[in-house]
Amino acid sequence: MHNFITRGTGTVALAAGLVLVAGGSAAAHVTVDAPGAAKxxxxxxxxKVPTESDTAATTALRVAVPNLKSVRTEPLPGWTSxxxxxxxxxxxxVAWTANPGNPGVGPGQFQRFVxxxxxxxxxxxxxxxxEQTYSDGKVVAWDQPSTDGAEPERPAPSATLTANSGGHGGDHQVASSETSESGHDTVARWLGGLGLALGLFGAALGLGLVFRARQAS
Incomplete structure (x- = not known):
C-alpha cells in the first residue's frame, strides 16, 4: 500500500513538473498584447521580450510591421529606437538598441517594448x-506562423483583430483614454478630500464631547 502511494505521488509530481516546464517554455516566447485591436x-x-539565454543579455530587438502609416514608439530609458x-x-x-553602458535585458529578466x-x-x-539579438552575437528569429493550430518552435508574435465599429484615430483613442483616466483621478481626489473632511469633523466632534464630559464632571 505504501509503495502504491509513493508511486502515485511520484507520478503526480512528474506530471506537474512536465506541465511547469512546458508552461515556462511557452512563457519564454516573445509575445504581443494589443487590447482592442480592430481592423x-x-x-x-x-x-514582451524575455531573455532565454543563461549567459547573454538581450541587447537589440527588431519588430516588422505590415506597412503602416502611423507608428510611434514609447520612450524607453537606456534604449534607442x-x-x-x-x-x-x-x-x-521598428528596431531598439541598448545604449552604451546599458547591459540590456539580463538572463531571467524581460522587457516591454511599446x-x-x-x-x-x-x-x-x-x-x-x-528578431532578438543577444550580447554574444546570437540572433533569434521569432517569425514562424502557426500551422493548423500547432505552435512552432519560434512562433511570431501575433494579434487577433476584431471588426472595427468605432473608426476613431489613434490620437483620439489615446486622448479619450487620458480623459477617462483624468476623470477617474478627479473623482478619486474628491472622494479622498471628502473622506478627510469627514474624518476631521468626526475627530473634532469626539474631542468636543470629551471636553464637555470633563467640564460636566
Missing part, C-alpha cells in the same frame, strides 16, 4: 516577425 483601427501594442520606412513613407519595422500603431490591415490576424 482599420489603432492600438497600443506591447511586446529607430523607425524603418519604405519609399512610400510607410513603416515596415508601440502605438495603425491603421491596422483588414485581416483577422496580424503577424509581427521579430
Amino acid at each position: 482599420g483601427g489603432y492600438t497600443v501594442a506591447t511586446f 529607430t523607425v524603418e520606412r519604405n519609399d512610400k513613407g510607410e513603416t515596415v519595422a 508601440l502605438s500603431l495603425g491603421p491596422l490591415p483588414d485581416q483577422d490576424t496580424v503577424i509581427f516577425p521579430t
Whole structure:
C-alpha cells in the first residue's frame, strides 16, 4: 500500500513538473498584447521580450510591421529606437538598441517594448516577425506562423483583430483614454478630500464631547 502511494505521488509530481516546464517554455516566447485591436483601427501594442539565454543579455530587438502609416514608439530609458520606412513613407519595422553602458535585458529578466500603431490591415490576424539579438552575437528569429493550430518552435508574435465599429484615430483613442483616466483621478481626489473632511469633523466632534464630559464632571 505504501509503495502504491509513493508511486502515485511520484507520478503526480512528474506530471506537474512536465506541465511547469512546458508552461515556462511557452512563457519564454516573445509575445504581443494589443487590447482592442480592430481592423482599420489603432492600438497600443506591447511586446514582451524575455531573455532565454543563461549567459547573454538581450541587447537589440527588431519588430516588422505590415506597412503602416502611423507608428510611434514609447520612450524607453537606456534604449534607442529607430523607425524603418519604405519609399512610400510607410513603416515596415521598428528596431531598439541598448545604449552604451546599458547591459540590456539580463538572463531571467524581460522587457516591454511599446508601440502605438495603425491603421491596422483588414485581416483577422496580424503577424509581427521579430528578431532578438543577444550580447554574444546570437540572433533569434521569432517569425514562424502557426500551422493548423500547432505552435512552432519560434512562433511570431501575433494579434487577433476584431471588426472595427468605432473608426476613431489613434490620437483620439489615446486622448479619450487620458480623459477617462483624468476623470477617474478627479473623482478619486474628491472622494479622498471628502473622506478627510469627514474624518476631521468626526475627530473634532469626539474631542468636543470629551471636553464637555470633563467640564460636566
